[in-house]
Amino acid sequence: MHQQLLINLVGWAGAATLVLAYALVSTQRLVGDGVAFQAMNIAGAVALTLNSAVHGAWPSAVLNVVWVGIGAVAMYRLARRSRKAAQQVAEQAAERELAAPSGRVSGQVRVAAFSTAIRHLLIPAMDRLAREHPGVVCSITEMEGAPALRELRRGVLDLTITDRDASLGLESRQQVSVVPLREDPYRVVVPAGWPPVHDYGDLADRPWIAGPPSSTTGQVLERLGRQRSFTPRRAHVCVDYPAVFALVAAGHGAAITPDLALRGIGRDADRLRVTDLPGPGARHLDVLVAAGREGQPAVEALLAALRKVAQ
Structure with a gap:
């Protein structure tokens, strides 16, 4: 009797955990590719797997085993991303040490922007960089909106320039830093x-x-x-x-x-x-910087050039 009650409680706890994870992501309190969300998914699915197996509900049990597997793969990818971010921090420190004696920096910055920003902000900023920091190389991709934000969070991009109607206020941007431009x-x-x-x-x-x-x-x-x-x-x-x-x-x-x-x-x-x-x-132009890239010398050099051009 007590064992049956415990199994039922485990099942209900698992269901509540999955529902809570979905609610937190839907209300933007968690991000879908974050550790907390994936951990809640795995914990909830493990609990439901146990409950389903005890009750002989094998389709549900198999489904939740697959759910656990998906969560495990996602956690592995997040761990790889975390190691990459740590490596980037180490590279930033090395770049700062190299840049300190001469005052000049070097490195590649991967940027996404819409066409107007490319023509009237990025190209003049690159011209300024060529004079002040010739070692900084920009790689530009014409991209905006959700695709650019997705690539930014994946670490494919270092920063992206976005626009928003000033009447809408600043949208919550998780996993990125927002730098107002003009x-x-x-x-x-x-x-x-x-x-x-x-x-x-x-x-x-x-x-x-x-x-x-x-x-x-x-x-x-x-x-x-x-x-x-x-x-x-x-x-x-x-x-x-x-x-x-x-x-x-x-x-x-x-x-x-x-x-x-x-x-x-x-x-x-x-x-x-x-x-x-x-x-x-009016619209506001913002620069979104990928997590772990804030303070990187080449990124900061480009941001400084963009601010001067945008004035």
Whole structure:
């Protein structure tokens, strides 16, 4: 009787542990590839395996054995990542010692960013690095959003440049360090041939070139519509700013664009007009640094160059 009660308690404890682990990950209190989550999964699955085997529920027992195996593989990979991070710390210390006498640093920095940041922030920062720290080599990948964050957490990247609508606040970023870079105001641009625009009422019936709903410019246009009581007519959806400017210059619609992107307006400058409409707000540009890479001399040199360029 007591043994049966103990087995039941073990089973319920295992089920509660698995549910708790899922709830903590869903509420972003734990990360899915962290030690705590995997340990809770393994412990819960072991308890349920024991309970299922005693009761002869073999499909459930086998399922939980597989669950334990998946957790064990994940823990092994986490251990490898931890050893790699420790090695990186040792390499950072060695690089700092080498850099101290001359004041110059060297090393490779792997960076991901969206196209506007590459053109107007990273390339000027690399030019500055070439003068001040010629031993620092940057490897750039055009990537953003969830894929870039995933590669950052895996250690494939050292840092990535991201953007977010200033009205949304700073999103929680686990396993990375967030370095604010600059505030980038939004502008409303219209074709040069359109009549003068004095307020958003003048654009209520006009077509818009919008970003996707998940993009910062897409979110800003949605917010502006709510605040100014109009429903934007999204005639086109476009991510690439040179393409956006070409569509605006050709008279196909108005658009919201960050100030940084206007640096690359090029030959379309005479065919579109930047308005003075209030309210679009701004986006924040942040640099996310992979865990274990903070303080690494080459990374710090690039961050310093990015800050100077962003001013």
